[in-house]
Amino acid sequence: MQITILGGGGFLGRRLAHRLAKDGALGDRAITGLTLFDLQAPPPVEAPFPVRCLGGNIADPAAVTAAIPAGTEVVVHLAAVVSAQAEADFDLGLTVNVHGTLAVLQACRALTQGPRASGAAPPRVVFTSSVASFSGGQDARLEDDARQLPGNSYGAEKAIGELLLQDASRKGFLDAVNIRLPTVIIRPGRPNKAASSFVSAILREPLLGLETDLPVPEEFAVWICSPRRAVEWFLHAMTMDTKPLGLDRGINPPGRSATVGKMLSALEAVAGPEARAKVRHAPDPAIEAIVGTWPASFTAERARRLLGFSEQESLEEIVQGFIEDDLAATRAERGL
Amino acid sequence: MQITILGGGGFLGRRLAHRLAKDGALGDRAITGLTLFDLQAPPPVEAPFPVRCLGGNIADPAAVTAAIPAGTEVVVHLAAVVSAQAEADFDLGLTVNVHGTLAVLQACRALTQGPRASGAAPPRVVFTSSVASFSGGQDARLEDDARQLPGNSYGAEKAIGELLLQDASRKGFLDAVNIRLPTVIIRPGRPNKAASSFVSAILREPLLGLETDLPVPEEFAVWICSPRRAVEWFLHAMTMDTKPLGLDRGINPPGRSATVGKMLSALEAVAGPEARAKVRHAPDPAIEAIVGTWPASFTAERARRLLGFSEQESLEEIVQGFIEDDLAATRAERGL
Numbered sequence: 002m003q004i005t006i007l008g009g010g011g012f013l014g015r016r017l018a019h020r021l022a023k024d025g026a027l028g029d030r031a032i033t034g035l036t037l038f039d040l041q042a043p044p045p046v047e048a049p050f051p052v053r054c055l056g057g058n059i060a061d062p063a064a065v066t067a068a069i070p071a072g073t074e075v076v077v078h079l080a081a082v083v084s085a086q087a088e089a090d091f092d093l094g095l096t097v098n099v100h101g102t103l104a105v106l107q108a109c110r111a112l113t114q115g116p117r118a119s120g121a122a123p124p125r126v127v128f129t130s131s132v133a134s135f136s137g138g139q140d141a142r143l144e145d146d147a148r149q150l151p152g153n154s155y156g157a158e159k160a161i162g163e164l165l166l167q168d169a170s171r172k173g174f175l176d177a178v179n180i181r182l183p184t185v186i187i188r189p190g191r192p193n194k195a196a197s198s199f200v201s202a203i204l205r206e207p208l209l210g211l212e213t214d215l216p217v218p219e220e221f222a223v224w225i226c227s228p229r230r231a232v233e234w235f236l237h238a239m240t241m242d243t244k245p246l247g248l249d250r251g252i253n254p255p256g257r258s259a260t261v262g263k264m265l266s267a268l269e270a271v272a273g274p275e276a277r278a279k280v281r282h283a284p285d286p287a288i289e290a291i292v293g294t295w296p297a298s299f300t301a302e303r304a305r306r307l308l309g310f311s312e313q314e315s316l317e318e319i320v321q322g323f324i325e326d327d328l329a330a331t332r333a334e335r336g337l
Numbered sequence: 338m339q340i341t342i343l344g345g346g347g348f349l350g351r352r353l354a355h356r357l358a359k360d361g362a363l364g365d366r367a368i369t370g371l372t373l374f375d376l377q378a379p380p381p382v383e384a385p386f387p388v389r390c391l392g393g394n395i396a397d398p399a400a401v402t403a404a405i406p407a408g409t410e411v412v413v414h415l416a417a418v419v420s421a422q423a424e425a426d427f428d429l430g431l432t433v434n435v436h437g438t439l440a441v442l443q444a445c446r447a448l449t450q451g452p453r454a455s456g457a458a459p460p461r462v463v464f465t466s467s468v469a470s471f472s473g474g475q476d477a478r479l480e481d482d483a484r485q486l487p488g489n490s491y492g493a494e495k496a497i498g499e500l501l502l503q504d505a506s507r508k509g510f511l512d513a514v515n516i517r518l519p520t521v522i523i524r525p526g527r528p529n530k531a532a533s534s535f536v537s538a539i540l541r542e543p544l545l546g547l548e549t550d551l552p553v554p555e556e557f558a559v560w561i562c563s564p565r566r567a568v569e570w571f572l573h574a575m576t577m578d579t580k581p582l583g584l585d586r587g588i589n590p591p592g593r594s595a596t597v598g599k600m601l602s603a604l605e606a607v608a609g610p611e612a613r614a615k616v617r618h619a620p621d622p623a624i625e626a627i628v629g630t631w632p633a634s635f636t637a638e639r640a641r642r643l644l645g646f647s648e649q650e651s652l653e654e655i656v657q658g659f660i661e662d663d664l665a666a667t668r669a670e671r672g673l
Contacts, residue, residue: 091508095439103431136584148484152584157504161497168493172427248472248488 002030003072004239007059007105008079009037012188013129015046017077017232022048027075028240038068039080059101062108069108069124075239076175077127078105083195084133084291087155098158102128106165110174123175126166127238130181130251132224134160137296139222145253145303152294153196167250170243178238178246183226183256184295186264186319189327190334196291200225203261204268204320207279208328209337216285219262222297226256227319228326233311245307255305257313258298267316271324338366339408340575343395343441344415345373348524349465351382353413353568358384363411364576374404375416395437398444405444405460411575412511413463414441419531420469420627423491434494438464442501446510459511462502463574466517466587468560470496473632475558481589481639488630489532503586506579514574514582519562519592520631522600522655525663526670532627536561539597540604540656543615544664545673552621555598558633562592563655564662569647581643591641593649594634603652607660 004021008014018037025048026032035052037043042056057064059080069076080101087094109124133156134149135141149160159181166177187208188201199216200223206213226234234254243250269277304310314322331337340357344350354373361384362368371388373379378392393400395416405412416437423430445460469492470485471477487493495517502513523544524537535552536559542549562570570590582588605613640646650658667673 091510099439103435146484146486148482150482150585151500151504152507154504154508157500161500164487164493164497164500168487168490171488172490174427249486 002027002032002074003034003036003070004032004075004077005036005038005069005073006077006079007038007065007068008081009054010039010041010043011079012190013185013228013231013235014039014077014079015043016228017235018046018052020232020236022046022052025049027236036068036070036073038065060096060104062104065104065108066111069105069112071112072121073112073124074121075125075127076105076109077235077239078102079129081129081159082155083193084153084155085196085198086194087158088153088196088291091154094154094158098155099161102162102165106169106174110169114174123173125239125243126175126177127235128162128166128177128179130159130163130179131156132181132183132295134163134181135296136294138294139297141296142298142300143253143296144300153291163251167248170250171248176243177250178241178243179251180234180238181251181253182231183224183254185228185231186225187323187327188228189323189331196288197223199288200261200264203280204264205323205331207268207276208272208320208324209332209335210279212279212281214283214285215261215280216283216288217261217292219265220260221289222258222260223292224256224258224295224297224299226254226313227322229322230311230313237310241308252304252308252310253299253301254310255301255312256299257316259316264316267320270317271320338363338368338410339370339372339406340368340411340413341372341374341405341409342413342415343374343401343404344417345390346375346377346379347415348526349521349564349567349571350375350413350415351379352564353571354382354388356568356572358382358388361385363572372404372406372409374401396432396440398440401440401444402447405441405448407448408457409448409460410457411461411463412441412445413571413575414438415465417465417495418491419529420489420491421532421534422530423494424489424532424627425530427490430490430494434491435497438498438501442505442510446505450510459509461575461579462511462513463571464498464502464513464515466495466499466515467492468517468519468631470499470517471632472630474630475633477632478634478636479589479632480636489627499587503584506586507584512579513586514577514579515587516570516574517587517589518567519560519590521564521567522561523659523663524564525659525667532624533559535624536597536600539616540600541659541667543604543612544608544656544660545668545671546615548615548617550619550621551597551616552619552624553597553628555601556596557625558594558596559628560592560594560631560633560635562590562649563658565658566647566649573646577644588640588644588646589635589637590646591637591648592635593652595652600652603656606653607656
């Protein structure tokens with residue numbers, strides 16, 4: 002089985018690539034090749050199968066076609082401009098998040114339609130949409146059929162990507178699973194341009210011994226998942242039976258709704274009060290204006306009961322998972 | 338006030354242009370210029386203000402920029418590839434319905450942002466979305482916050498257009514009113530490539546003395562509006578206060594849910610049993626598969642109570658309206 006990860010140089014893409022390399026198989030089928038594509042060619046990954054690492058613009062049809070060669074059966078499309086950056090640069094957000102997804106659609110479609118067609122089944126496409134494509138804010142607990150009314154450009158572009166891939170699935174051009182990812186914590190590395198960057202920072206930075214700013218009140222609730230859980234969901238989405246999805250390719254996975262206060266308590270439980278004391282209250286209305294429109298909770302019934310997506314672990318397990326998986330590497334990367 | 342109608346050569350665009358020419362004003366302000374844009378330059382319209390008629394591709398940014406000159410205050414964006422055609426030609430649907438709307442967004446944005454900026458308020462954009470952007474089918478009576486889960490490419494592309502213009506409104510690039518038009522009956526002229534073409538044909542063709550096919554059962558219900566009502570809604574949307582819309586620029590206007598049987602009864606009431614007898618039952622599963630996913634009814638509370646959109650007239654008035662407005666011209670056009 003040949004697999005492509007678009008955005009394969011990013012945090013989740015890289016983690017998924019390492020997991021595939023370790024497993025050597027997806028479901029009960031051996032992996033025969035992996036392509037990692039990102040703006041800069043990702044560093045190589047050691048694996049029991051060939052790994053190609055390509056650099057290119059996701060909005061460039063030729064580059065995306067090269068990244069999805071004939072025989073590709075699964076495409077994981079993680080390439081995106083994140084929320085605060087899409088808000089700051091409208092054209093960049095449109096280019097990467099809309100035109101990029103259009104290029105992915107056409108490259109996947111060409112595998113089974115037109116001159117490059119191989120007679121194979123339409124490729125599975127796992128697309129990461131986002132909680133940011135919804136409104137509702139702090140009081141929301143959204144049902145699975147909730148409307149996407151995004152209050153930010155990133156969320157609008159993700160909702161558009163879902164519509165494109167959903168319609169292409171209906172047409173038989175590809176076979177999409179659109180996962181609306183919660184805010185993923187704890188991200189390794191450094192703070193980034195996502196408006197939700199602080200949700201990881203308030204846990205990661207203290208674990209690194211650094212002070213950090215909390216731009217929202219402690220009662221502020223966020224719909225979250227762990228990197229470990231996100232990778233499990235991707236693996237499930239890459240192999241699941243999509244017939245039960247019918248027309249509706251959008252999945253609200255079973256994340257967890259947690260207040261910032263509960264997250265800090267979990268930090269304290271694992272790493273002591275001195276870790277929690279590194280978090281400074283520093284209200285930032287611009288950040289709160291973006292993340293404050295995102296819903297704080299979902300019922301996620303369909304993902305849980307019908308589709309077999311696994312449950313999110315506890316906040317303490319999330320903090321512990323970061324310490325086990327990422328703390329040393331983040332420390333090294335940042336020269337701490 | 339300068340106005341542009343994109344799709345100004347089409348049935349509704351042309352009707353709106355004639356109405357603006359007749360009124361000479363929009364609300365309490367005189368119209369100082371009108372641009373009609375379509376794939377082929379529309380024929381001239383006699384008016385008390387200058388009328389420019391331009392031909393071009395809606396997906397060509399330069400053509401759309403020429404159609405939306407500096408000083409434009411209102412853009413009515415009706416240009417689209419219709420439902421059955423978008424279903425038959427996926428790339429054409431994407432080009433016209435998605436890239437076209439992106440070109441409109443950028444041309445409008447350039448009026449108040451960047452080098453062409455005039456310091457004026459963002460232009461009002463009235464965009465015709467569609468009932469086809471929803472699912473639900475015959476049993477549906479959709480609330481105003483219903484999710485758009487399109488079962489056809491046209492509907493997906495309209496939902497995408499809404500998301501683009503809604504987000505551009507939030508950003509202050511333009512000021513959109515996205516009207517999800519019901520199936521408009523009775524269209525003049527000939528049957529077209531819309532899957533819903535039959536809904537007009539079963540009334541229009543008998544009034545012309547011609548036989549016609551009914552591809553669905555008489556109990557089949559359709560969410561409809563008249564051309565007169567559509568033009569009234571456009572005029573309202575061109576001038577209304579958009580503050581009450583907030584983030585949500587999508588409007589389900591107060592159409593009417595009617596079964597085909599009721600429409601044929603209205604035809605009979607106005608034009609006699611010999612008119613109704615021209616309608617032959619000829620089931621067409623392909624047509625029913627498309628229109629059968631569209632919801633047959635909406636509550637349309639927001640449009641009615643909050644936003645002041647006028648109510649749809651009766652089925653008999655719709656038939657009578659066609660006879661008064663369009664019968665003679667359609668007869669002449671078709672050499673009958």
